[in-house]
Amino acid sequence: MKDNLANLGQLLADDKESLAKRFRALFTLRNIICPESIDAIGKVLINDESDLLKHECAYCMGQMKDPYAIPYLVDTIKDEKQHPMVRHESGEALGAIGRHTDEILSLLQKYSKHHVRELSETCDLALDRLKWYNESNGDKNPESSSPYNAVDPTPSYPDSMPLKELESIFLDENKSLFERYRALFTLRNIGTPEAVAVICEGFFGSPSDSALFKHEVAFVLGQMQSLDSVEALTRKLADLEENEIVRHECAEALGSIGKSEIIRKYLDDKSRIVKESCQVALDMADYVNDESQFDFLSNKAD
Ligand SMILES: [Fe+2]
Numbered sequence: 310m311k312d313n314l315a316n317l318g319q320l321l322a323d324d325k326e327s328l329a330k331r332f333r334a335l336f337t338l339r340n341i342i343c344p345e346s347i348d349a350i351g352k353v354l355i356n357d358e359s360d361l362l363k364h365e366c367a368y369c370m371g372q373m374k375d376p377y378a379i380p381y382l383v384d385t386i387k388d389e390k391q392h393p394m395v396r397h398e399s400g401e402a403l404g405a406i407g408r409h410t411d412e413i414l415s416l417l418q419k420y421s422k423h424h425v426r427e428l429s430e431t432c433d434l435a436l437d438r439l440k441w442y443n444e445s446n447g448d449k450n451p452e453s454s455s456p457y458n459a460v461d462p463t464p465s466y467p468d469s470m471p472l473k474e475l476e477s478i479f480l481d482e483n484k485s486l487f488e489r490y491r492a493l494f495t496l497r498n499i500g501t502p503e504a505v506a507v508i509c510e511g512f513f514g515s516p517s518d519s520a521l522f523k524h525e526v527a528f529v530l531g532q533m534q535s536l537d538s539v540e541a542l543t544r545k546l547a548d549l550e551e552n553e554i555v556r557h558e559c560a561e562a563l564g565s566i567g568k569s570e571i572i573r574k575y576l577d578d579k580s581r582i583v584k585e586s587c588q589v590a591l592d593m594a595d596y597v598n599d600e601s602q603f604d605f606l607s608n609k610a611d
Pocket residue numbers: 397398401524
């Protein structure tokens with residue numbers, strides 16, 4: 310086990326390896342929750358050249374929910390040289406771990422006023438989630454009722470809420486992101502073609518709408534893997550004016566739906582994040598299209 314961990318850590322940190330292999334190593338490490346695996350992920354989070362891989366490291370740390378990861382995440386949020394997407398994912402991971410000490414609270418408060426919009430919005434969301442939880446006097450579950458195997462950044466509303474009401478909250482750019490995210494996760498949980506159509510509309514609001522919001526829309530569409538979203542995801546990926554965080558998430562969503570032919574067109578994209586997302590998305594598409602491809606690392610880690 311220790312040898313396997315060391316090998317996986319080496320593979321994850323090896324920038325001569327393909328990103329697809331490094332991602333597979335990361336996903337295997339994520340399932341082995343111990344200080345050694347978190348150190349291996351943390352090292353890459355702090356030092357690597359690929360912002361895409363780094364943001365995935367932060368995401369995995371949040372999903373592992375082990376407070377041992379907190380110092381790595383705090384350092385990343387504070388580091389002005391880190392890419393906004395990496396800092397955002399670190400903030401969200403802190404929220405997913407859910408240890409709100411005074412130090413973390415004051416960090417979230419401080420960075421909720423930061424000029425990097427993706428970072429300030431993430432910290433605002435985490436603070437709103439905590440407020441929601443505290444107001445319930447502990448009788449609400451801070452975990453959402455996600456049917457997916459992931460910790461959502463906000464809770465959802467009850468599934469019985471009418472679609473029209475959810476739609477109007479979701480698309481209202483004057484509402485808080487916390488409310489719009491809640492509507493988004495509820496629409497996802499409802500999961501009908503009508504709900505998918507409303508979610509896709511989230512991409513096409515005003516030009517000043519939040520990139521963070523749109524990237525979450527793409528992320529959720531990737532979770533849902535609905536063919537009904539392919540057109541909207543393709544349109545957003547093709548929009549070169551769009552924030553690379555949004556385009557990156559569209560590429561990965563198309564990968565999880567198995568759409569290799571669309572992703573291939575962006576393998577030389579000007580944005581490194583989008584280009585690398587397409588490399589990883591192609592690997593995901595292979596996996597979706599052929600289950601037998603993905604086994605080598607999960608076997609190795611036993
Ligand atoms: Fe994110």
